[in-house]
Amino acid sequence: MSVPVFNTIAWFEVAGDDPDGLQRFYGDLFGWRFAVDQESAESGMDYRLISYAEEERPRGGVLGAGGSSNHAVFTVAVKDVEATCTMIEGLGGKVESKQVGDTAGPDHAYVRDTAGNLFGLFTPKAG
Structure with missing residues (x-):
């Protein structure tokens, strides 16, 4: 897999109480394809990888919300998560969680x- 361009949106997630309905909606609307993420399924999570119609590489995911709020979120690839979080706080933003x-x-x-x-935010692992 190629490394995403830093400071660009590299992944997105859509979470909802009805992941089957979300899959139908986005599949019918945009022609997106879906595949069960096996690693997540083994841990009991309903997570489906999204690939665009003309691409093989997944670009996002649909998540069964499991009682949490329905939402959509984008993820930006950055060179250094820690430094970017410090910058966000300096600009008036807030860090919710960090690993x-x-x-x-x-x-x-x-x-x-x-x-x-x-x-x-995420920083891809080297290699």
Whole structure:
């Protein structure tokens, strides 16, 4: 898989109480294709990878909300999650959650802009 261009939206998620309905809606509307994410399914999560009609590589996911609020969120690829979180706070935003230095996955965070909108950050693992 190629590394996404930094400071661009690299992933998105749509969560809802009816993931089957969301899959039908976005599939019919945009021709998106869906595949069960096996790793998530093994842990009991309903997560479906989204690929655009003309591409093989997944670009996002649909998540069964499981009682949490329905939402859509975009994720931006950044060179350094920690430094970007510091910058966000300096600009008046807020860091909701952050995980850095975990060898199991990429550094990532969920943050809010100055209007309170939630979005994600991640730094792809090398290699």
